[in-house]
Amino acid sequence: MSPRRVLVLGATSAIARETSRRLARGGARLFLVARNAERLATVARDLEVRCGGSVGTLAADLNDETRHGEIVERADLALEGMDTVIVAHGILGDEQRGQASYAEAEIVLRTNFLSAASLLTVIAGRLEARGSGTIVAISSVAGDRGRASNYVYGASKGALSVFLQGLRNRLHRRGVRVVTVKPGFVDTPMTAHLDKGLLFARPETVARGIVRAIERGADVVYLPWFWRVIMLVIRLIPERVFKRLRL
Amino acid sequence: MQRYASWGNYPAAPQRGRRIDWRGDALPLPADGTTFLPRGLGRSYGDSCLNEGGTLLDATGLDHWIDFDEERGLLRAEAGLSLAGVLDVALPRGWFLPVTPGTKFVTLGGAVANDVHGKNHHRSGTLGRFVERIELVRSDCGRLVCSADENSDLWRATIGGLGLTGLMTWVELRLRGVRGPMIDAESVRFSSLDEFFELAVDSDSRFEYTVAWVDCSARDRSLGRGLFLRGNHATVPGPVAARRPRLAVPFDAPALLLNRWTLRAFNALYYRRQRRKVVRRTMAYDPFFYPLDLLQGWNRLYGRRGFLQYQCLVPLEAGRDALHSLFSRISASGQGSFLAVLKLFGDLPSPGLLSFPRPGPTLALDFPNRGRTTLALLDELDSIVRACGGRVYPAKDARMSAQSFQAYFPEWREFTRYIDPACSSSFWRRVTPRVEGRA
Numbered sequence: 238m239s240p241r242r243v244l245v246l247g248a249t250s251a252i253a254r255e256t257s258r259r260l261a262r263g264g265a266r267l268f269l270v271a272r273n274a275e276r277l278a279t280v281a282r283d284l285e286v287r288c289g290g291s292v293g294t295l296a297a298d299l300n301d302e303t304r305h306g307e308i309v310e311r312a313d314l315a316l317e318g319m320d321t322v323i324v325a326h327g328i329l330g331d332e333q334r335g336q337a338s339y340a341e342a343e344i345v346l347r348t349n350f351l352s353a354a355s356l357l358t359v360i361a362g363r364l365e366a367r368g369s370g371t372i373v374a375i376s377s378v379a380g381d382r383g384r385a386s387n388y389v390y391g392a393s394k395g396a397l398s399v400f401l402q403g404l405r406n407r408l409h410r411r412g413v414r415v416v417t418v419k420p421g422f423v424d425t426p427m428t429a430h431l432d433k434g435l436l437f438a439r440p441e442t443v444a445r446g447i448v449r450a451i452e453r454g455a456d457v458v459y460l461p462w463f464w465r466v467i468m469l470v471i472r473l474i475p476e477r478v479f480k481r482l483r484l
Numbered sequence: 485m486q487r488y489a490s491w492g493n494y495p496a497a498p499q500r501g502r503r504i505d506w507r508g509d510a511l512p513l514p515a516d517g518t519t520f521l522p523r524g525l526g527r528s529y530g531d532s533c534l535n536e537g538g539t540l541l542d543a544t545g546l547d548h549w550i551d552f553d554e555e556r557g558l559l560r561a562e563a564g565l566s567l568a569g570v571l572d573v574a575l576p577r578g579w580f581l582p583v584t585p586g587t588k589f590v591t592l593g594g595a596v597a598n599d600v601h602g603k604n605h606h607r608s609g610t611l612g613r614f615v616e617r618i619e620l621v622r623s624d625c626g627r628l629v630c631s632a633d634e635n636s637d638l639w640r641a642t643i644g645g646l647g648l649t650g651l652m653t654w655v656e657l658r659l660r661g662v663r664g665p666m667i668d669a670e671s672v673r674f675s676s677l678d679e680f681f682e683l684a685v686d687s688d689s690r691f692e693y694t695v696a697w698v699d700c701s702a703r704d705r706s707l708g709r710g711l712f713l714r715g716n717h718a719t720v721p722g723p724v725a726a727r728r729p730r731l732a733v734p735f736d737a738p739a740l741l742l743n744r745w746t747l748r749a750f751n752a753l754y755y756r757r758q759r760r761k762v763v764r765r766t767m768a769y770d771p772f773f774y775p776l777d778l779l780q781g782w783n784r785l786y787g788r789r790g791f792l793q794y795q796c797l798v799p800l801e802a803g804r805d806a807l808h809s810l811f812s813r814i815s816a817s818g819q820g821s822f823l824a825v826l827k828l829f830g831d832l833p834s835p836g837l838l839s840f841p842r843p844g845p846t847l848a849l850d851f852p853n854r855g856r857t858t859l860a861l862l863d864e865l866d867s868i869v870r871a872c873g874g875r876v877y878p879a880k881d882a883r884m885s886a887q888s889f890q891a892y893f894p895e896w897r898e899f900t901r902y903i904d905p906a907c908s909s910s911f912w913r914r915v916t917p918r919v920e921g922r923a
Contacts, residue, residue, distance in 0.1 A: 251505075251545075275508050279548050286549035287573050426505045426545065433487065 241265040241451075242316035244309070246299060246356060247326025249276045251425035252375060255444035256323060261288040263448070268293040268312040268319070271326070299326050300347055302355045309359045318367075321451060322360050324353050324374040327394075329427050335389035342389045349393035354400050361404055364413045371451055372408075373416040374401055378459065381419070381468045384484040405456060416450050417457045418443075421464040488540050491783050492529040493790030494853050494882055497536040497910070505545035507562055507653040511621050511906075514539045519908035522647045524591030525566060528598065529793040529850075530882030531910035532646050538908055541651060543593060549573065550654055557659035558616065563593030563652040570657075576724045579659040580717070580769075582614040586825075588774050593652040598879040599644030599836040601829070603693035603715075603773070609832030610841055612643035614658045622650035623906035632835065641902035644836030646878060648912060650904040666722040667693070667772040669715035671763045673755075677708035677807055684828040684845075687714045693772075699755045700824040700849065701748040703815050708808070709755060710826070718766050732780035736788045743852075747820050786852050793880035794862055795848040797829060802872035803845045809868050810847060817861050821849035837899050840877045848880070859883055878911060889915035 243260055245253050248269035257267055261284045269284075271277040274296035281292040293315040297308055313319050330345035353374060364370035379387050380394030398417055405415035422428060422437045438461050446460040459465035474482070488499035501523070502512050514520055521535035523542050534540070546564035553559075557579045559570065567581060568588040574580065585600040599612040608614075617631040620638060630639035642649045670691075674680050680696055687694045691714035698710035776782050783791070798806040807826075814820055824847065831843040851858050866888050869876060875892035876884050890896055896916065903912075 276506050279506065279508075282550060283548035286552045426503065429503050 241321050242268075242319045243321040243323060244268050244270070244312040244316065244319045244360075245323045245325060246270050246308075247324070248294075249273060249280050250325050250327070251427070251440040252420065252423060252443050252447070253323060253325035254280055255440045256325070256447045257284055258287065259444050259448045261290075261292075264288075265321075266290065266316055268295070268315050270295050270297055270299070270308055270312070272296065272298045299352045299356065302352060305352075305355050305359050309356070309363060313363065320369065321371045322364075322373065323447075324356060324360075324372070326352070327375065327427075330390055332387050332389055345389050346393045346396075349390070350396045350400070353397055357400065357404060361408060361413070365408060365411045368412045370412075371414045371416065372404070373418060373447060373451060375418045375420065375447075376401065378419050378421050378464050378468050382471050382479075386484060414454060416455055418447055418450065418460060419457065419464065419468075420460045421467070488523065488526060488534070488542075490530055490533050490882070491527045492792055492850075492853075492880075492882060493783060493786070493788070494792060495531055495534070495910070496790070497531075497534060499534060499536065499540050500538070501540045501542050503542040503545055504651070507546055507548075507619075511623060511651060512541065513623055513906055519906055521907060521909045522563075522593065522597075522651045524564060524594035524597075525589050527587055527590045527594065529791075529880040530878075531914065532598075532878050532881070532912075533594075534910040535908060536910045543651065544591065546593075546653060547591075552577075554579075557661055558656065559659060560617075560654055560656045561592060562654050563596070563618075564591050566591055567595060570659075574659055575662075575665055575769075578661055578663070580662040581611075582658060582660045583608055583611040584773055586774065587777050589777060592655045592657065593647075596643055596652060596655055597645055597647040599834055599839040599841075600879075601841050603695045603713075603827065605832075605841060606688040606694065606828060606830035607692050608660075609830065610644075610834040610836065610839055611657075612834045612836045612839060613832065615639075615643060615655060615835075616658060617656040618642060619653045620650045621653055622904045624904065627653075638902055640835050640837045641899055643834065644839035645899070645902070646838065646909060646911065648903045648907045648909065650907065662717045663719045664717075664721045665724045665769050666718035666720055666766050667715040667769055668718045668766050669713065669764070669772055671758060672712040672714070673710075673758055673761050674712055675706070675709045677804060677811075680708065680710065680712065680826060681804065681828075681845075683712045687712065688828065688830070690714075692716050694827065696826040697754070698811070698824040698826050698847075699751040700811055700814050701751045701820040702755075707811055707815065710824075711755065711758060715772060720766060722768060731778065733782060733784040736784050747822055750822060751820065786850075789853040789855075791850050791852050792858060792862065792882055793848065793850045794865060795846060795877040795880045796865065796869045796874050797840070797842055797844050797846040797877075798869060798872050798874035799842070800844040802874070806868060806872045806874065807845060807847065810865055813864055813868065814849070814861070817857075819851055819854065819858060819861055821851055824849050837895050837902075838878075838893055840875065840879075842875070844874070846877075848877075878915075881911070884915065886915050886917055 243265050249271040277294050277296050281294045284292045327349045335342040376398045377394040379391040380398045383391050401417045420443050423443055424437045443460045450458040519538035520541045523540040526533050543564040546562035549561045551560040554577050584602045595611050599610045601610045620628045628635050694714045696710050696712045702709050826847050828845050829841045
């Protein structure tokens, strides 16, 4: 099998970085996109030293939808035909401020859902025309059910999950796979302010699960696996009861 | 927030942590004006990796490679990269660590800050001798590249400087070329300290790596018996992929698991396991250098109360008598150590100002924490070490007195000049109580 050609969007996130390291170790060619040029160069250089070869990069703010066509085009050219795309950019946002002010909530919705939807539309069109490829997007267990403590973030990820579900249904007969990744708590800079309990996973663990999902052809993966059980229970609680819980 | 403890789980103190994930970021100083201490993988045994009441700056996210010159074996990587991470990349390309401690789960920054030594000290000295350059970010003078030629005072202070001279963001290190990942190893049984010294002197000229395990529960005539392990890099090829830990200790063991009877039985069995005088084999580097890494979280075997490590060195002239006194005292106390490790340091000097090694034998022991009886025993060991002009290793210490530390390391006064005014550690406050707040 020829090496994978992977576009990584939001490549400086901890989960994306570990996933890239794992893919590069397996011989994949990578093209990385992230907003902060200095951090992007740090991550790309690290991958080059670890695995040899050169890693393409493009510094861009993915919230600027007008650039999405150009970004995907450039990645596709640099990779000489990308076959895998990982959509990993996202923010946690300030939930309390988001619940108090729509302007704050909109930032989260824009980054986590709208920009992803726009990118996925561009990518889907390209891979569909080619009749092959794998799209992976990082959603979250938070999107499985709205909760008082994080429903703004949860809504952005829930919308993304539904979008991916539909996209998978649409692209299935076109030879393009869509993988929804739903991590639980992960110990990353995004969660630096939270108390770390037993449920926290390392980004390396999540990355291993993502690469396995890419290779095995999963549709929806919970990472680590036990979140599938936890979220099943959470989804089964009747709304009448759920609304009274402090979650 | 992450929970932080030291490897010995003693002292137990709640720690506040902050992380730094990008080397270009500004130093995230605590807003309340308290101190910070850079933190790696927390393998220091005592309180030199703790900062009670202050902040730990978790630098394990700084784990990017920056450069690797495969011709010269020169690496530049962020200080939070682990030695395991270095080996993953360097070994398949024919390069090995110039000096390695007994675990590969330490960061480059931590290895420099403790100026670690290994089984090849008699040939290569400490890790600090292979550090070409480091970048330091300080609260008072910003970002500095330090080397033997540039900011050399800070370079010397940072090597073995216990993380107190500011945040190390990257390290440039010279590696050692190897033909493959295998080690030609020999294990030789010895029955006394005299025999150990004979073996050490004889082996050090022929073997790059030497170390001995001593049965410190043995008494009287058997006192000082043990196994002498020595090895050289083999020229035969072998698998370069690192072994991952196969077993893990999932929870703190009951406090009574390691008692004087299990300890004596373990030591006697370990000694008797080898029937022949000399056993030779070619083995992978992992079990040779890092046998304990295969048991993840082995420190939890000591239970919730944790354990205390004690590593001292004594000058060569005083060596035999002092070691005899130390072993007699430990054996009489019945608090023997599961793993007593003995090694003869060589005379290659380190550039590090507070570097621990000096020529002479060094002995490392671990003791389950039994509270005052353990602390009293270690104080007695200190008086033996002080009387003969030896010293104790700060990276493994959780209890030595300020007087002892200042006697062991007279360089500490000069060192205080280089401490970042925003840096401190539980260890440093303990061993230099009077200068606290003035440094």
